[in-house]
Amino acid sequence: MTSAKKKPTPKKGVLDIAAYVPGKETAPGVERVYKLSSNETPLGPSPKAVQALADVSTHLETYPDGASHLLREAIAEVHGLNPANILCGNGSDELLGLLCQTYLSPGDEGIFTEHGFLVYKIQIIGAGAVPICVPETDCRADVDAILSAVTERTRIIFLANPNNPTGTYLPVEEVRRLHAGLPGNVLLVLDAAYSEYVRRNDYESGIELVSANENVVMTRTFSKVYGLAGLRIGWLYAPLAVVDAMNRIRGPFNVNAAAIAAGAAAIRDREHIDRAVAHNQTWIAKLTEGLEALGLKVTPSVGNFVLIHFGDEAGKTAADADAFLTCRGFVLRRVTAYGFPNALRMSVGSAEANEGVLAALKELLEKA
Numbered sequence: 001m002t003s004a005k006k007k008p009t010p011k012k013g014v015l016d017i018a019a020y021v022p023g024k025e026t027a028p029g030v031e032r033v034y035k036l037s038s039n040e041t042p043l044g045p046s047p048k049a050v051q052a053l054a055d056v057s058t059h060l061e062t063y064p065d066g067a068s069h070l071l072r073e074a075i076a077e078v079h080g081l082n083p084a085n086i087l088c089g090n091g092s093d094e095l096l097g098l099l100c101q102t103y104l105s106p107g108d109e110g111i112f113t114e115h116g117f118l119v120y121k122i123q124i125i126g127a128g129a130v131p132i133c134v135p136e137t138d139c140r141a142d143v144d145a146i147l148s149a150v151t152e153r154t155r156i157i158f159l160a161n162p163n164n165p166t167g168t169y170l171p172v173e174e175v176r177r178l179h180a181g182l183p184g185n186v187l188l189v190l191d192a193a194y195s196e197y198v199r200r201n202d203y204e205s206g207i208e209l210v211s212a213n214e215n216v217v218m219t220r221t222f223s224k225v226y227g228l229a230g231l232r233i234g235w236l237y238a239p240l241a242v243v244d245a246m247n248r249i250r251g252p253f254n255v256n257a258a259a260i261a262a263g264a265a266a267i268r269d270r271e272h273i274d275r276a277v278a279h280n281q282t283w284i285a286k287l288t289e290g291l292e293a294l295g296l297k298v299t300p301s302v303g304n305f306v307l308i309h310f311g312d313e314a315g316k317t318a319a320d321a322d323a324f325l326t327c328r329g330f331v332l333r334r335v336t337a338y339g340f341p342n343a344l345r346m347s348v349g350s351a352e353a354n355e356g357v358l359a360a361l362k363e364l365l366e367k368a
């Protein structure tokens, strides 16, 4: 018997989640829009990936390979890994969620840091577990603070390295110190979405740490340097036991045929990636310098984006700057939800976009 008053109720926690808000795409009334809000590459994908995508379009009636063999083999070849330790997903977002579904039970705790990627908290709560947010120091993850937040209920720790939206990173020695302080039943997830961009001798994406341990996972994405955000492709490198467990609960065809083909072609085109990284290196330096010359504070970034702070000295708020830039077609990211109500995150764009933002901000700040 059904009562008219009864209705389906989401499980505990779901309605406490603040839904993820993606970067804006449009600037109303402006013809030429420069989207600098989601850390996409201004170079676009490899032409070889675009060709592979076109080739797939002639046989869409068949299911994709549920094990993504072609893609896993291409990743393994490029990174020198065993394909058996690789699991692909519909964006790394899917994999972050699957990790939570696989390892968190109600009442368990999942740790992330103060300015960490918002998807971690959403997925921890979605799995019925308790989100534990740990303070950072100077916009950087703090290993001691994370270790002191670990309890008997802790099952998973998410660390974006480098982190979005701060652009800061932990040197490999710090990541090792974090791992060394964890009980063996706590899974350390190193989200290396921006690792291709990092040019620091003391940085490692996490491959060695995964290879040497049973409780470390590294996630990567094709959405950033590879320019394939629209196809949704992520992968993780993990111990066999982790891959095995996740394979049991993932969707049987979680990666589509277009993603498998285009991803495999994209990762083999190293020249294209080198160009994207070189463009970024040039512009991350020029942008940081240019913004600081305007009197703005910029968090030093090793990624493909900068976090720009609008303090009292600037005389303008992040909201002022966002409105001013949007009117001129420059769409940046508000980062209030990340704990920065008075900052904007700007992805490194084309030379034209970057120069345009610098010129517009100069105009805005001179009006103050």
Ligand SMILES: *Cc1c(COP(=O)(O)O)cnc(C)c1O
Residues within 6 Å of the ligand: 039, 090, 091, 092, 093, 094, 117, 160, 163, 164, 191, 193, 220, 221, 222, 223, 224, 229, 232, 233, 234
């Ligand atoms: C962009 C980003 C990702 C990638 O997500 P996809 O689902 O692969 O597009 C993962 N982690 C962080 C920190 C990011 O900024």
